[in-house]
Amino acid sequence: MNQQPTDQTALNSADHIWHNANLVTLSSAGPYGVINNAAIAVKDGRISYIGELAKDELPAEVAHTDMNQRWITPGLIDCHTHIVFGGNRANEFEQRLTGVSYEEIARQGGGILSTVRATRAASHDQLLNSSMKRVQSLLDEGVTTLEIKSGYGLSTESELKMLQVADTIAQTVPANIHKTFLGAHALPPEFAGRADDYIDHICQEMLPAVAESGLASCVDAFCENIGFNYGQVKKLFQHAEKAGLNVKLHAEQLSDQRGAELAAEFGALSADHLEFVTEAGVKALAAGSTAAVLLPGAFYYLRETQLPPIDLFRQHDVPMVLATDANPGSSPGTSLLLMLNMACTLFRMTPEEALRGITINAAKALGIADTHGSLEVGKVADFAFWDIESPAELSYAFGQNPCVGVVKNGVTVMERAR
Ligand code: NIG
Ligand code: FE
Numbered sequence: 127m128n129q130q131p132t133d134q135t136a137l138n139s140a141d142h143i144w145h146n147a148n149l150v151t152l153s154s155a156g157p158y159g160v161i162n163n164a165a166i167a168v169k170d171g172r173i174s175y176i177g178e179l180a181k182d183e184l185p186a187e188v189a190h191t192d193m194n195q196r197w198i199t200p201g202l203i204d205c206h207t208h209i210v211f212g213g214n215r216a217n218e219f220e221q222r223l224t225g226v227s228y229e230e231i232a233r234q235g236g237g238i239l240s241t242v243r244a245t246r247a248a249s250h251d252q253l254l255n256s257s258m259k260r261v262q263s264l265l266d267e268g269v270t271t272l273e274i275k276s277g278y279g280l281s282t283e284s285e286l287k288m289l290q291v292a293d294t295i296a297q298t299v300p301a302n303i304h305k306t307f308l309g310a311h312a313l314p315p316e317f318a319g320r321a322d323d324y325i326d327h328i329c330q331e332m333l334p335a336v337a338e339s340g341l342a343s344c345v346d347a348f349c350e351n352i353g354f355n356y357g358q359v360k361k362l363f364q365h366a367e368k369a370g371l372n373v374k375l376h377a378e379q380l381s382d383q384r385g386a387e388l389a390a391e392f393g394a395l396s397a398d399h400l401e402f403v404t405e406a407g408v409k410a411l412a413a414g415s416t417a418a419v420l421l422p423g424a425f426y427y428l429r430e431t432q433l434p435p436i437d438l439f440r441q442h443d444v445p446m447v448l449a450t451d452a453n454p455g456s457s458p459g460t461s462l463l464l465m466l467n468m469a470c471t472l473f474r475m476t477p478e479e480a481l482r483g484i485t486i487n488a489a490k491a492l493g494i495a496d497t498h499g500s501l502e503v504g505k506v507a508d509f510a511f512w513d514i515e516s517p518a519e520l521s522y523a524f525g526q527n528p529c530v531g532v533v534k535n536g537v538t539v540m541e542r543a544r
Contacts, residue, residue, distance in 0.1 A: 272302075276292075350376065
């Protein structure tokens with residue numbers, strides 16, 4: 127790292143300085159953008175100083191914390207979750223172990239629709255209580271931003287109920303919550319056999335109600351044989367665009383539907399899953415600045431064998447992102463750190479790619495890379511403290527949680543002895 131001149135003014139006016147730390151900035155050239163023996167300072171919730179700092183350069187009058195060589199990364203970002211839902215699907219897990227496939231269970235009226243029944247039956251508070259436990263697991267691992275989708279209501283009323291629960295979570299926890307309307311997740315029983323009619327219903331009634339409520343900033347859909355086809359998603363996206371909402375897409379999870387191409391055409395923030403994407407789809411993502419969100423939890427849990435084309439994403443410079451996909455059917459897990467390990471072991475991503483996938487690239491997938499996702503002066507002061515000896519350790523181990531602290535908007539919101 128080049129030694130930058132110490133910005134003494136920024137240090138003197140800081141609200142707090144964390145020093146004697148190792149920073150994983152993920153911003154500059156060089157592995158992980160590491161700065162050793164460094165300090166990070168905040169002022170009014172933003173990062174005001176980053177750089178090497180000798181102990182005698184520390185302004186004694188500013189509140190400070192000696193990090194004792196601990197590591198600091200940007201706050202983690204989980205950009206794809208279905209973390210609000212009723213019930214669970216342990217029974218379907220057992221069914222799948224006797225040889226029934228995920229798709230077969232869905233076609234028999236189980237799968238997403240079984241969670242729809244449980245979610246419709248649950249009250250706002252019941253959903254809140256069950257979801258908060260899962261959200262808390264994410265926060266315990268240093269997550270400071272997460273996305274939450276609707277999609278288990280599939281009626282205006284119950285989709286809004288889910289989004290209101292997500293909104294209550296946003297008001298309760300020290301994390302930014304990005305809310306996504308996923309009305310086109312599955313065909314509700316009221317519209318059985320009438321997918322086109324349901325898409326019209328979403329476009330004419332549900333989407334306007336959601337847009338009016340201000341409870342979602344993005345529209346997602348499940349583009350799949352057991353979901354909605356290219357033409358149906360295109361229609362939905364046209365209406366989302368008119369309503370001024372961003373789009374993203376569950377694309378190419380189980381088969382190629384040219385969902386990546388469609389997502390890119392609409393300037394989607396991300397296309398997610400992508401095991402079955404073709405090179406044409408990858409090129410379209412590259413041209414459209416659409417991030418590739420990879421979900422190793424779902425890949426693992428569904429025992430998928432088709433790998434997402436990691437080398438093509440590398441070749442075409444498509445930002446690779448990782449997320450938990452936390453949901454009751456295909457990825458009932460709430461550990462973003464475990465996704466790092468799975469991305470390396472299952473997808474052969476490097477630990478650095480994996481870490482970028484839950485920080486700076488995840489910020490790109492949420493359209494917030496200007497303010498979040500890396501440690502840079504001017505960005506929002508969201509960061510996590512780690513009891514590790516190198517950044518690769520975050521991917522290397524699983525089932526451990528080395529997170530020892532979290533700062534959100536410049537304020538310490540979690541401290542943990544280890
Ligand atoms: O991302 N693919 C569609 N949606 C979820 C699964 C939802 C469910 O099975 O409940 C996913 O894998
Ligand atoms: Fe999903």
